[in-house]
Amino acid sequence: MRKRLKEIYDHSTLVAKIRYSYLCLLVPFVLFLIFCFYNLWNNNRRYEDMVNSSVMASQFSLDFQKDFDYETYLLIVGNKTLEESSLHAMLEEADEIVAGLEELTESQENRKRLTSVKKYLNNLGTYIGRIEDNIREGNRYEDNIEIWENDVQIVTSLVGDTMSRYIYYEIRGIQESRQQYQDFFVNMIRFSVIAFALILMLCLFLSYYIPLSITRPIRRLTQVTDQVAKGDLTVRSDVTGGLEARVLSDSMNTMIDKINELLEQVKTEQVRLRKAEFELLQSQINPHFLYNTLDAIVWLAEAGEQKKVVSMVGSLSDFFRISLNQGQDILDVREELQHVRSYLEIQQMRYQDILQYEICVPEELYSSRIPKITLQPLVENALYHGIKNKRGKGMIRIDGEMEDSDCILRITDNGRGMTPERLGQVREGIRNQNACETEIYGLYNVNERIRLNFGEKYGITITSTYGEGTCVTVRLPEYTL
Secondary structure (H helix, E strand, O other), X not given: OXXXXXXXXXXXXXXXXXXXXXXXXXXXXXXXXXXXHHHHHHHXXXXXXXXXXXXXXXXHHHHHHHHHHHHHHHHHHOOOOOOOOOHXXXXXXXXXXXXXXXXXXXXXXXXXXXHHHHHHHHHHHHHHHXXXXXXXXXXXXXXXXXXXXXXXXXXXXXXXXXXXXXXXXXXXXXXXXXXXXXXXXXXXXXXXXXXXXXXXXXXXXXXXXXXXXXXXXXXXXXXHHXXXXXXXXXXXXXXXXXXXXXXXXXXXXXXXXXXXXXXXXXXXXXXXXXXXXXXXXXXXXXXXXXXXXXXXXXXXXXXXXXXXXXXXXXXXXXXXXXXXXXXXXXXXXXXXXXXXHHHHHHHHHHOOOOEEEEEEOOHHHOOOEEEOOOHHHHHHHHHHHXXXXXXXXXXXXXXXXXXXXXXXXXXXXXXXXXXXXXXXHHHHHHHOOOOOOHHXXXXXXXXXXXXXXXXXXXXXXXXXXXXXEEEEEEEEEOOOO
């Protein structure tokens, strides 16, 4: 039996082992508390009932005889009429008190005394009825005085004597109960000391054995995790004791294998990310853009537009400064907006006849984080594939808002837009890792960098209506510096 119990315990879960220890400690303690509280409550209830009974009986014995005799006398001599008399109310009140005392007392002798008192009260009711009948007939004063002296006063005296004896035995019962309570309290203290010693011994045993059975496999798992933390991914766990420990051991071995796989995957993803950033940076710092910008600066200088030259050179400087960003991959939305503003200022000087732009992003989004050179490729697409292919001036608008705790940035143009077929090709190209078209590859590159940095739920989405324009939405996580 003992071997069987030990086997069950060894194969139990950690939760079950902890519950077993709680039960071993709590059950005897709870039983002991229930025993003590029940006896204390029972003795206290009996003691309180006897005290309440004695108090009620004392009030009844002290007041009833004197008040009832006097009230009867006032009725006989005519100081009170039958309607004004409260004798019946006094009898009803006395009956209620006696009924309450019957519920409180536990002494059979006192119950018999209360039964006698009830009979006396019934007799008093009979006597009062005779007196009332005599008063209604009239000229029966002597008869009423005789009933009062020979019947009413004697019965009220018997009521008082009986209640006095009732009080005496109730008080004696209180004294006996008090002595029993003291004896019980002494015995309870002795029993408490013994129970405390037993529970303390049980606690000492359980506090050694149960934690040891729980911590031994965990200690072994800790040794394995320490080796893994030091970089040794060849180690494996071989814990067999405890259900959760075995499951955790198997999970740890699986996790180590997954870590090895993920390390290789991370290396691959980092290579992809760096390649994407490098290719995007190269696409921005291209000789054609730089040549056209410098050519525009020369043209403005020859035309004597000195202020425009200074502004354009400043914008070009800001553009390349933020593009490089001291080698950092992530910057805040404020800097990214400054980067795209520099780009738009340069392009507006070149395409001032067809290009207008507006940046309306709330300041609450400025602290959100964004991969560098995210908005500029989107604006460049809007300019070269949307605005330049329509007649008249075009507008590029950049706005933003918070949506479900995410930062939303939108680049909207009123250019030519895309047909549903072309829009489907662009969306597919963004999702397709083998996108090869230059314009789609740039969008795919931006989307991929956002996903690699922040997760699958973030990136760009595109909507477009042919002849009306295109909107590119960038979803980023909320971030506060």
